[in-house]
Amino acid sequence: MNKEAAIITVDHLSKAFGSNVVLTDFSMELNPGENLVILGKSGSGKSVLIKCIINLIAPDQGKIRVLGKDISELDQEEMDKLRADIGFLFQSNALYDSMTVRQNLEFPLRRHWTEEEREKNAKNAVTEALEDVGLAHTLNMMPSELSGGMRKRVALARTLILKPKVILYDEPTTGLDPITAREISNLIVKIQKKYQTASIIISHDMNCIRITSNRVIMLIEGKNYASDTLENLKQNPDPKIREFFD
Numbered sequence: 001m002n003k004e005a006a007i008i009t010v011d012h013l014s015k016a017f018g019s020n021v022v023l024t025d026f027s028m029e030l031n032p033g034e035n036l037v038i039l040g041k042s043g044s045g046k047s048v049l050i051k052c053i054i055n056l057i058a059p060d061q062g063k064i065r066v067l068g069k070d071i072s073e074l075d076q077e078e079m080d081k082l083r084a085d086i087g088f089l090f091q092s093n094a095l096y097d098s099m100t101v102r103q104n105l106e107f108p109l110r111r112h113w114t115e116e117e118r119e120k121n122a123k124n125a126v127t128e129a130l131e132d133v134g135l136a137h138t139l140n141m142m143p144s145e146l147s148g149g150m151r152k153r154v155a156l157a158r159t160l161i162l163k164p165k166v167i168l169y170d171e172p173t174t175g176l177d178p179i180t181a182r183e184i185s186n187l188i189v190k191i192q193k194k195y196q197t198a199s200i201i202i203s204h205d206m207n208c209i210r211i212t213s214n215r216v217i218m219l220i221e222g223k224n225y226a227s228d229t230l231e232n233l234k235q236n237p238d239p240k241i242r243e244f245f246d
C-alpha cells in the first residue's frame, strides 16, 4: 500500500509529558477499508495516539496525515471540516440524557448540515442510521430507557449519521456482557462492509479483536512494535508479544 493512498499516516511520532515518554518514533498507516486494532497495555499511549491523530494533542515530533491532509497545517475551520469525516465512538457513549434518540441523532447535523439540508434529509438519515444498528423502534425513546448495549448502538448510529470516512472506536465493548459485546463487534464489521469505512479500534477484548480486526498493531514501549494479523501475532514467539496472549 503506498502512503499516498493511506487514510491515516503517522510518521515518526514522538510525545512526552515532562519526563514521561509516551510515544517515541511511532509510525503507522491506516489503509482504505481496513479495521486496524491498536493493542497495548494500560497507559501505553493508545489514547494519546488517537488524540494526536485528531489534533487534540500536539506531538513533539513527527507528521500526521489524515485523508491526505497534514493536520499541523490546518486552521480551525479546515480542522472542523476534516473532523466531520472522522467518526468517534467513545467509551462513555456520551448520549444527551434529556434528548430522545431522534434528537440525539439529529444533534451532529446541526453543526455540519445547513437548515435546508436538515429539513430535506434529516428524517431519512436518522431512520437509516438507526436501521443500520437494528434500533429503528427506539426513535422516540429516552436514553434512560435503553440498555447499555442499546446505548452503545445509538451512539454508533449518531456517529454514522454524518457518513464518516474513518471511525475511531475507543474500547467499544468495555462494560458490556459477552453476548452484547459480540453483537457490537459484529456490527462494527457490518458497518465496515456497508460503508467501506476504515477504522482504528482500541480494544483489549480478544473476542472483539478476533471478530473485527484485519490487522493489529502492538503499541509497546512507545513504538509500533509489531503489525500483523491477530493469527500471526498469536504465533509470534517474542516474549513481549506473548504476554498479551498467554
Ligand SMILES: Nc1ncnc2c1ncn2[C@@H]1O[C@H](COP(=O)(O)OP(=O)(O)OP(=O)(O)O)[C@@H](O)[C@H]1O
Residues within 6 Å of the ligand: 017, 020, 022, 040, 041, 042, 043, 044, 045, 046, 047, 048, 049
Ligand atoms: N494530558 C496529559 N498530560 C500528562 N500526561 C498524560 C496526558 N495524557 C496522557 N498522559 C500520560 O500518557 C500515558 C499514556 O496514557 P494513555 O491514556 O494514552 O494510555 P492508554 O494506553 O490509552 O491506557 P488505557 O488502556 O488505560 O486507557 C500515561 O502515562 C498518562 O498518564
